[in-house]
Amino acid sequence: MAEILVLVDHADGAVRKPALELLTLARRIGEPTAVVLGAGEAAASIAATAGEYGATTVYVADGAEFADQLVVPKVDALTQIAKDKGVAAVLVTSSGEGKEVAARVALRLGSGLITDAVELEAGENGPVATQSVFAASYQVKSAVSHGVPVITVKPNSAAPEAAPAAGTIENVTVAFTGNAAKVVSRTPRVSTGRPELTESAIVVSGGRGVGAAEGFAVVEKLADSLGAAVGASRAAVDAGWYPHSNQVGQTGKQVSPQLYIAAGISGAIQHRAGMQTSKTIVAVNKDAEAPIFDLVDYGVVGDLFEVLPQLTDEIGAR
Amino acid sequence: MTLRIAVCVKYVPDATGDRGFADDLTVDRDEVDGLLSELDEYAVEQALRISEESDDAEVTVVTVGPDDAKDALRKALSMGADKAVHVNDDDIHGTDVIGTSAILAKALEKTGFDLVLCGMASTDGTMGVLPALLAERLNLPQVTLLSEVSVEDGLVKGRRDGDAATELLEAPLPAVVSVTDQSGEARYPSFKGIMAAKKKPVEELDLDDLEIDADEVGLAGSWTLVESVAARPARTAGTIVTDEGDGGKQLAAFLSAQKFI
Numbered sequence: 001m002a003e004i005l006v007l008v009d010h011a012d013g014a015v016r017k018p019a020l021e022l023l024t025l026a027r028r029i030g031e032p033t034a035v036v037l038g039a040g041e042a043a044a045s046i047a048a049t050a051g052e053y054g055a056t057t058v059y060v061a062d063g064a065e066f067a068d069q070l071v072v073p074k075v076d077a078l079t080q081i082a083k084d085k086g087v088a089a090v091l092v093t094s095s096g097e098g099k100e101v102a103a104r105v106a107l108r109l110g111s112g113l114i115t116d117a118v119e120l121e122a123g124e125n126g127p128v129a130t131q132s133v134f135a136a137s138y139q140v141k142s143a144v145s146h147g148v149p150v151i152t153v154k155p156n157s158a159a160p161e162a163a164p165a166a167g168t169i170e171n172v173t174v175a176f177t178g179n180a181a182k183v184v185s186r187t188p189r190v191s192t193g194r195p196e197l198t199e200s201a202i203v204v205s206g207g208r209g210v211g212a213a214e215g216f217a218v219v220e221k222l223a224d225s226l227g228a229a230v231g232a233s234r235a236a237v238d239a240g241w242y243p244h245s246n247q248v249g250q251t252g253k254q255v256s257p258q259l260y261i262a263a264g265i266s267g268a269i270q271h272r273a274g275m276q277t278s279k280t281i282v283a284v285n286k287d288a289e290a291p292i293f294d295l296v297d298y299g300v301v302g303d304l305f306e307v308l309p310q311l312t313d314e315i316g317a318r
Numbered sequence: 319m320t321l322r323i324a325v326c327v328k329y330v331p332d333a334t335g336d337r338g339f340a341d342d343l344t345v346d347r348d349e350v351d352g353l354l355s356e357l358d359e360y361a362v363e364q365a366l367r368i369s370e371e372s373d374d375a376e377v378t379v380v381t382v383g384p385d386d387a388k389d390a391l392r393k394a395l396s397m398g399a400d401k402a403v404h405v406n407d408d409d410i411h412g413t414d415v416i417g418t419s420a421i422l423a424k425a426l427e428k429t430g431f432d433l434v435l436c437g438m439a440s441t442d443g444t445m446g447v448l449p450a451l452l453a454e455r456l457n458l459p460q461v462t463l464l465s466e467v468s469v470e471d472g473l474v475k476g477r478r479d480g481d482a483a484t485e486l487l488e489a490p491l492p493a494v495v496s497v498t499d500q501s502g503e504a505r506y507p508s509f510k511g512i513m514a515a516k517k518k519p520v521e522e523l524d525l526d527d528l529e530i531d532a533d534e535v536g537l538a539g540s541w542t543l544v545e546s547v548a549a550r551p552a553r554t555a556g557t558i559v560t561d562e563g564d565g566g567k568q569l570a571a572f573l574s575a576q577k578f579i
Contacts, residue, residue: 011482070478070487071450071460095481096438096446096463103447104454106416112541113416115445128545134337134442139548146541181461181489184475188483196481202578226579244465244500245479250333250441251357251499259578269333273444280576281556282569293558298572302561310566315579318570 002088004030007078007101008050008058009093013042015049017199018093020160022153023053025120027163029127030088033057034167037077038066044169051167053160059085061172071097072180075104080174082109087148089127091120094152095198102152111147118157118256118277127151135250135269136276154277155198156256189245197229197246202259205231205248205275206241209264209285209304213241218308219263225315231255231275233265249274263304267292284308321375321469324431325365326422326452327358327394329387330442337442342537343544344412345442347384354390357437359504362394364497365435366505368469376400378429382410382421388520395515396507403429407524412537415443419451421535424528426456429521433474436496438463449496459489465500 004026008019019034026032034055036046040062047058059081065073078101082090090109092102094116106113117129123143129151131140144150197203204226206219216230223230232242234249248255250273260278265271267283267290275281276295283292288301300307331337335350362379369375379394381387382405391402405425413421426434434456439446446463453460461467464476464487474493478485479500507515525532533539559568573579 070462070485075454097480099445099447100450100460100462103415103445103450107419107451107454112414113447114542115447123545132550135333137337137550138339139550141545141547142542143545144541145543179457179459181459181487181493184486184488186483186485189481198481245481250444254444259573259576273333280578282572284565284569288558288560293556295553296556296558297553298556298569299558300561300565300569301558302565306563307561307565307569310564311569311573312566314567314570315573318574318579 001031003033003085005078005082005085005087005090006032006034006055007092007098008034008036008046009095009098010036010039010042010046013039013045015046017160018155020053021155021158022091022093023050023055024158024161025153026091027054028120029122031056033059033085033087035059035078035081037061037074038063047167047169052162052164054163054165055167056165057168057170059170059172061174063174065176067186068183069180070183071100071104073174073176074101075108076176077172077174078105079108081172082148089149089151092150092152094154099152102150106150109148109150111150112144113150114142114144115152117151117153120151120153132277135273154254154256156201194223195227195229197231197248197253198255200229201257202226202228203231203248203255203257204228204261204263205233205265206236206263207233207265208235210236210241216242218305222261222308222312225312233271262292263308265292266290267295319374321369321372322430322432323365323369323375323377324426324429324434325361325377325379325394325399326434326436326448327362327379327381327390328355328440329353329381329383329390330355330440333441339547342412343547344537347386352386352389354393355437355441357439357441357499360497360499360501361435361437362397362399363504364467364501366398367502368433372469378403380422380425380429381405382418382425391520392515393507395518396512397505398511401518402520403523404520405523405528409525409532409536412540413535414540414542415445415447415451416541417535417539419448419455421528421530423452423455424530425523426452428523428528432491433469434494436494438496438498449494453494456494459493461487461489461493462496464495464497467495467497467501
C-alpha cells in the first residue's frame with residue numbers, strides 16, 4: 001500500500017492528540033508512516049506512540065535547527081522524506097505553523113494543497129477532503145489534482161484509534177536550506193492545567209454576558225467540572241477579560257469539539273465561524289432573541305450566573 | 319534609501335452577507351458585497367506605522383482580483399498607503415492559493431520591495447498560507463503570525479504567539495511578514511484620506527505584464543479540484559427552555575442523556 005506521511009506534532013516530549021487523529025485518518029487512505037522532528041531524547045517514545053497508532057515506519061530527524069529557526073527546517077525535512085520515499089500523500093495538523101509547513105512542502109513538491117479538512121476518505125483519484133467553509137454554512141469536497149496531495153486536517157476530525165504497527169525507527173539526516181527567520185527566544189506558555197483549546201473534546205466559552213474578567217470564574221469552574229477547555233468570544237477578549245490565545249472565532253481559534261457550551265455569547269458571525277462545526281452546541285443567554293439559539297441543540301434562556309453554577313453543582317453531585 | 323513596503327490585500331465577500339458558490343463552484347461574487355478583508359487592515363496599519371517610524375518609506379498595496387477589488391485598494395489608500403497595484407485579468411478567475419501566490423510573487427518582483435506585509439489569513443478562505451507561499455517563491459525569510467512587529471537597522475523583529483510558546487523572531491530584510499489582529503487596532507480613514515486616495519496612482523497589470531501563461535492559473539491551472547459543494551443541512555431545531563430556577567438541572571439532564579456527564 002502507498003505510504004501516507006504524517007507529520008507528528010509533539011510538545012513537552014509527548015505526541016499531541018491531533019497527530020494520533022492524523023494517523024487514524026491516514027489508515028483510511030493508505031499505509032501510515034510518521035515523521036518526528038526535533039524531539040531530542042523523546043523521539044524514541046514519540047515513535048513508539050506513533051507505532052501504537054498505526055505507523056509502520058517512523059522517520060526521525062533531530063538538530064538544533066528545528067528549534068532555532070522558524071518553519072523552514074521542518075519544510076526541508078518533510079520535503080526530503082516525501083521525495084525519497086515516494087509517498088502518496090502528506091498529512092499535517094491544521095495549526096498556524098502546520099499550515100505554513102504544509103504550504104511550503106506542497107510548493108516544493110509541485111503539489112496541490114488542501115487546508116482545514118474535517119473529513120478524509122479514499123476516492124478514485126486519491127484522497128477526498130471535506131472542508132467546512134463560510135462559517136460552516138457549506139461543506140466542500142475537494143481532491144488534489146496535481147502532485148502528491150498535501151492536506152492539513154483540523155483537530156477533532158477523527159477519534160484516535162490504536163492499531164499497533166511496527167513503528168520501526170529510521171533516522172534521517174536532513175540537508176537544511178537556511179534562509180529562515182531566527183528564533184531569538186522561546187517562552188513556553190504557562191499551563192493552566194486545562195486541555196488545549198483546539199484539541200479539547202469539550203469547550204466552555206464566555207462572552208459579553210460574563211460582564212467582567214472576574215465573571216469568567218463561573219465559566220472556568222464549569223469547564224473544570226467537565227475537563228473542558230475555556231474559550232472566549234471576541235467581545236470578551238477585546239474587553240480584556242480573557243487572553244487572546246483563548247479567543248474562538250474567525251480571527252481567533254477555530255474549534256470543533258464534541259460539545260460546545262456558549263455562555264453569554266450572542267452568536268455573531270465572527271464567533272460562529274469559529275465554533276459552528278462543533279458536534280453538540282449548548283447556549284445559555286439571557287436574551288431569548290440571541291442568534292446563537294438558532295444553532296443550539298439545547299438552549300437555556302436565563303442568567304448564566306444562576307445556570308452555570310447550578311450545572312456545575314449537578315455535575316459534581318453525579 | 320527609501321524603505322519600500324508592499325502590502326498584499328484581498329477583496330473578500332462580506333461575511334455578514336449570504337455567501338455562496340457560483341455554478342462553476344467558485345465563490346459567488348455577484349450576490350454579496352465585497353470589501354477589504356478585515357485581517358488585511360491590520361497589515362496596512364503596521365505598514366503605515368513602520369513607514370511613519372522610518373525616515374523615508376513608501377507603502378504600496380497590491381491585490382489580485384476582479385474589477386471590484388479596486389474598492390479594497392481604495393480603502394487601503396484612504397487609510398494612508400501611497401500607491402496601489404491591481405492585477406486583474408479574466409483568466410485569473412478560479413485560481414487557487416498556489417496560483418495566486420505565483421501571480422503575487424511576480425507582481426511584487428515587478429513592483430519592487432524591501433518588506434512584504436500580509437494579514438494572517440483572508441476572511442473568506444481563511445487558509446493562512448499565502449505569506450508562507452510567498453516566502454517560498456521569493457526565497458525570503460518568513461516572519462509570520464506576528465502580534466508585534468518592528469523594523470530597525472535592516473532587521474525585522476517580531477513576536478509570534480503560538481499554541482505552545484511565545485517566540486521572538488528576527489530576520490534581515492527583505493522578508494515576508496504576516497500580522498495578526500493583535501498587532502494593533504487599524505485606523506479609520508479620515509475624510510482627508512478618503513479625498514486624497516482618489517488621486518493616488520493605481521497601476522493596472524494583467525497576466526501578460528507578469529509573463530504568466532493563462533493556463534498556469536484559473537480553474538484549469540488549479541492543482542486542486544472541487545468535487546462538490548453542499549449547503550450544510552439546517553440544524554434540526556434544538557430544545558430551548560427558559561430558566562425558572564432549575565435551568566442548570568435541566569441542562570445537566572440533557573448533557574447526561576447525551577453521555578457528556
